Amino acid sequence: MSTPTEETSRQNEDTEKKEDIYEDWIPNATKMVEMIYNFCFQHYTSNPEEKISDIEHQIGLCNQLLDSIPQEKRQSESERSMFAYLKGRLYNAVPDVYKEEAEHYLVEATNLDPCLLDAWNCLGMCLAKKGDYRRAKNSFEFVLRMDQNSIILRQLAELELQFAPDSGLVAEDPVQQLGECIKYAQKTLALDDTDGRCYYILASAYFTSFHMTGGWNHDNLLSALEAYEKAEKIDTTNSHPNLRYDCAVVNRFLENYKRSLIGLSEAALKNPVDALYQVKVTLQLLDRIEGLLQGKSNDKSKEKSKGKSKGKSKGKSKGKSTETSVSSLIQSLATIDLNPSYNRATVDLLTEGLNKETAVIAAVRCLVKYEYKAPVYYLLCDSDENSFVLIVFGIQQEAIKQGDQVTLFDPFCKFVDFEWQGKFFSPSFCVSTTPYNTGALEPLAMHYQFKSVRVNLPEQILVNGNAVSPNFAIRESILFA
Incomplete structure (x- = not known):
């Protein structure tokens, strides 16, 4: 797979005049940033730190290309706001990592052009990484007032899911907050029922609600499985590293043990350490059940107790x-x-x-x-x-x-x-x-x-x-x- 900078350089070589690239730099730069996000999604390494390092290296190279755009090509307010937005979006590309530079440029973009909704959306995602729930939600809701689309509704659903377990920082009732997540996700899917990412969020909300209430509501477990399975059927989510794993865990709770083991084994190809451990845990549980049913308990303490009783001529063993x-x-x-x-x-x-x-x-x-x-x-x-x-x-x-x-x-x-x-x-x-x-x-x-x-x-x-x-x-x- 070629890197974003390699792809951009290849396209630049195909252009006769360098000035032509700068003349229409916004769509070219936007495409380059999209390539960075595709690289983040598709790039797998043996450990997370290596992946972050590789992504940051590509971001640095792309920033050099952005900075090479002449000042005279980005002097108007709209050009300056787009430049700041693309810079901020680049810095925000590292998954689950907050970057101060990203917030700086995205705030600058929204100040220069308050109607640049993509910048508000990206700012909301950046603030969510920072842990600033209130400002993140305000950013998303600003976009929602201007344009009620499926993407922003999904972002709100993901935000509620992200912060629901941390009730000390956000809500006194995390279960109610999960309910808000489910409502946003359902509204998203009403507009776009092919959004695999939203099905994954919906499933995670049902599953989180299930275990946050002590496992009382069995319907939430069934709803989680249904949403996970719909997400699996959509190609764009099949490469999600946690999808197969989470679906397999739900299947284990529902006693679909073979489906659970198959899902965990497939998840191990992308998340080998924990997924393989869960295979081991599941098999140990099944082996213990099978052994007890056959009267072959593996409890070593019983063997020790039996050994001690051999020397006694009177009385019954415990x-x-x-x-x-x-x-x-x-x-x-x-x-x-x-x-x-x-x-x-x-x-x-x-x-x-x-x-x-x-x-x-x-x-x-x-x-x-x-x-x-x-x-x-x-x-x-x-x-x-x-x-x-x-x-x-x-x-x-x-x-x-x-x-x-x-x-x-x-x-x-x-x-x-x-x-x-x-x-x-x-x-x-x-x-x-x-x-x-x-x-x-x-x-x-x-x-x-x-x-x-x-x-x-x-x-x-x-x-x-x-x-x-x-x-x-x-x-x-x-x-x-």
Whole structure:
């Protein structure tokens, strides 16, 4: 890929008279700045610092070309304002980096020509990088009053999304601010439904709202996935480094594990470190679930406990006592009373998806250890001794313990059934995470097959016949990947 300065020089060589270039310098300079932004978007390096250095080098070369424009060719007010705007836009090209020079030239451009809306728009983006929410929004709203177009509406949506998590600096209610982001994004898409960047912003707003409220609103998760998938279908956003990654994480929360692993593997081609780590985390979760369902827990503490018990001639081990108590609890599940408005069912009778007016009563065998605080995974067993996974959002893991008896209302059931080779794209991660092929450079294909039940609201669950205490409810932001 040629650099912006190389492309500009090539075009200049094709022009017979240098004076002709300066005579019509504004469109030529504008095209050069556009090339810089394309270079920023398409240029990938092994680390962010190298990318920033390469971009700043190209900006410096382009600035030299701009400064070579004779003074007499930029003396009118409109020419001076365009020159300042292009200089400011050049300095503002570095992604996620605020440049004081950019703000200086863009303010100068808006002072020289208050009707230069492109300069106001660019100034708003520059101030957003600076962290100046109020001035950034004022700049965007000035443009919006003059021309309500899809680009400025999308900029406002992105601004609200950027500052919503930082409620201490901007809003007392970040969730409400995310609502503003969603409104702006929807208005943008009403004007231009091919704006992939806006679909990405909309999806991110839904996903951020989901986890900022503790994972209560399952509809936000579904809306996020729908918007991410629409963004993926639009060519201009397929090269976005975070799109595949974010969509894959949402798929993991929705238990679309194979789609999640595929998306993370594809994202690893552009963001290898964290994406490969998330593949590892996902496979470890699935391996633990599969191992527990098969009665092959990898908990080393159990092995140590078993080893110590060999030297004892009397008494029962703690593990055996626990198994006996859980077994007794399972046998008693069928005798537990149930609200007559619900139909009693075991897991094998559930259909995939929402099972209205149905309840499953089960015993908690154990907590499934996981990298993050949310969601929480448990292994349960119903009265017919069918084992399944319970996934809980919005409730702290301490609310449910081993040996508890739980009643699940209107359960949302998922059938997980897929195979995965289990290997990564990086040499440092090429060893299988499965306990069945440890150390192998070519890991065996794993077949994951289990049923799970999701709980989105505390009202859907009783623990030992009682509602979940409000003390265990999660209503604030919870961080998970």
